[in-house]
Amino acid sequence: MSAPNPHATNPQATGTSDALRQRAVELDAADPLAGYRSHFIGTETDLSYLDGNSLGRPLKRTPGDISTFIHEGWGGRLIRGWDEEWLELPQAIGDQLGRAVLGAAPGQTIIADSTTVVLYKLIRAALAAVKDPTRTEIVLDTDNFPTDRYLVEGIAGEEGLTLRWIDADPSSGVTLDQVREAVGPATAVVLLSHVAYRSGFLADLPGITAAVHDAGALVVWDLCHSAGSVELELDACGVDFAAGCTYKYLNGGPGSPAFAYVKARHLGGLSQPIWGWMGRKDAFEMGPGYEAAPGIRGFLSGTPAIFGMIAMRGTLDLIEEAGMPAIREKSRRLTAYALELHDAWLAPAGVRLATPRDPELRGSHITVDHPAFREVTAALWEKDVIPDFRAPQGIRIGLSPLSTGFTEVHRGMDAIRALLPAD
Incomplete structure (x- = not known):
């Protein structure tokens, strides 16, 4: 049997539920990553999980990894564990994340804090790096994730800076042309999300980064909805700073720590604003005054969150094995079938698509809108079909490439159809 076309609607499979289900079976059979689903807890059940872009499933190895850590690391080595391994984990796992996911050479990525705190550090560090008093504007968009907008509003208030807003279309996202129009001699920093959290629109990261640099400014990318599902080449694209969470496509678990990427050329002498003992040159000297640790380690503040790092390490191993090109291809296939x-x-039935149709312009989730979707989502959860509702009337269908199957998508979308109110 020849493999089905993954990117276009199949005209022979647009009618009955049986035909569409058969299409899912064929796509699962042709999927080279299908075997990875068995690594995740719950994939053997009939539950349809369409929210991997909010919280990823745990790996089956994670309970064993954490148990080993509790009994042998924490319980066996006790405080000796800090000197023997734990103090190095933020950078060691950061380097693996950089290698496997971000397209980043060693020494530029570290695991730390929450996304909110990391973004605050990076934005303030970027502003300090500009060193031009005439650059008084921060560029951002009206439909970015709330944390990003709130942070920049607060920083602008603290520093007396001006916000220049890009009016983003909620059904798409920020375009290269919009960025070119927004940046100029007064621009200091641009903050954008690579994948729009509502629509799934995939921004032109290389083009936008180049446009920001052409204007003499620096860029901070939020990678929360792309890290682990979309190929990234941060070094090759010249990205200055980036942040992202690890509980979505990296499966670190609820509240697992975020990551910070700082391009090597910015690390020398760059200061981040939250000075804590773990980011000091000699953390255990406990001496007066603060001198930042050299390199990316200077972006640490407090004690590292070891549990979340242990959980995400399993997914990074799988990503290195599967390769991001194959993962991205699976993402395209999943969203095309959805x-x-x-x-x-x-x-x-009156549902409106709020995501680009071009697979090169979307990440690994799609959004569909209908006035009944708030109530429909609550009913779906009761039926073990779990998408994500986003006000005012959107359902996000998040498809995590390593843990989601095509038959699972069919089952979930069929349930949405069944719960739509009749005209």
């Missing part, structure tokens, strides 16, 4: 089901079932 669009096929939307067109066959949901669009005729």
